[in-house]
């Protein structure tokens with residue numbers, strides 16, 4: 001699946017961000033670059049938010065691996 005705006009190949013984080021931040025019932029997705037631009041976040045803020053969602057156990061994102069700090 002590709003970003004509906006820039007055609008970048010999407011990964012599970014892009015899709016998780018779209019479902020979490022844009023629209024829970026989405027069937028077409030933006031990559032997290034495009035989402036960050038839309039909501040006025042930097043990529044760094046986006047990465048931090050993703051990390052926070054993972055720490056909260058949000059099931060829209062892959063679980064944090066125990067080996068990671």
Ligand SMILES: [Zn+2]
Nearest residue numbers: 003006031034
């Ligand atoms: Zn995009």
